[in-house]
Amino acid sequence: MRILIALCSGLIFGFGLILSGMSNPVKVLGxxxxxxxxxxxxxxxxxxxxxxxxxPFQWVMRRQRTLLATTPQLPTSTQIDKRLLIGSLIFGTGWGVAGFCPGPALVAAGAGMPLAILFVVAMLAGMGLFNLIDKRFMNA
Amino acid sequence: MTIDWSQFTPWSSLAGGILIGISVSVLLLWNGRIAGISGVVGGILSRNRNELAERIAFIAGLIIAPGLVWMILERPTVQIDSGIPAIILAGLLVGLGSRLGSGCTSGHGVCGLARLSVRSLVATLTFMAAGFITVYVLRHLLGV
Incomplete structure (x- = not known):
């Protein structure tokens, strides 16, 4: 059931990105x-x-219960720290270079665009780099 | 600033935004999870393998969506102007930055703002400002 919900949510998200024009980097850069x-x-x-x-978000947050009667996992951090600011700066810079953020890049890769697939590979490498840095320096 | 009316698509963009709002609401209402793309993908990569099947199903939905649109309606418009080096650089920055900052356009920009999180608002303003500045520098100062 949860897997089916996740699949539907991903599909609707993808349709939304396509309909809105977000999955088109030229439009994002515009x-x-x-x-x-x-x-x-x-x-x-x-x-x-x-x-x-x-x-729906405020309702679930107040109720602290999902429709499947489980406890929702919501972000607890409210801290505005260097990690948040530097990370967002780096992410925004990359977004401005090519007009791709993670969701639209996956959709464009799914549309079979070779440059989008390349972007996704580089993005996964960037996330892998984060895992290395995180393990090495931040949780030492 | 001049508005490019020829490219302006308020209704389809609003409708697409509503679909995105429905998607993140569905995931929270039933599964109790935040639909942040960088977090979902990052979770698959990290050693934290909980809910792996759910994460993969969500990403699979994103990836097969354009194929379904293509089959039923028309080929989705994806125009990429950047060269290979720019794409690689951008991908690395987006991957690293979104994980370090704990979220991207979906996790902070949509879900975080719907949670009324100040932390996500600060992140969203920061990455949007960085995006605006980057495009300004590249297009208008460097003329790339």
């Missing part, structure tokens, strides 16, 4: 290019997604 010919569309993606999710 949104990030404030000084050029700006395409504000992707602000509508964020607004639509957050406005839809906010009520």
């Amino acid at each position: 949104f990030l290019d404030l000084a050029g010919q700006w395409d504000p569309s992707l602000a509508f993606v964020m607004v639509g997604a957050i406005a839809t999710a906010i009520v």
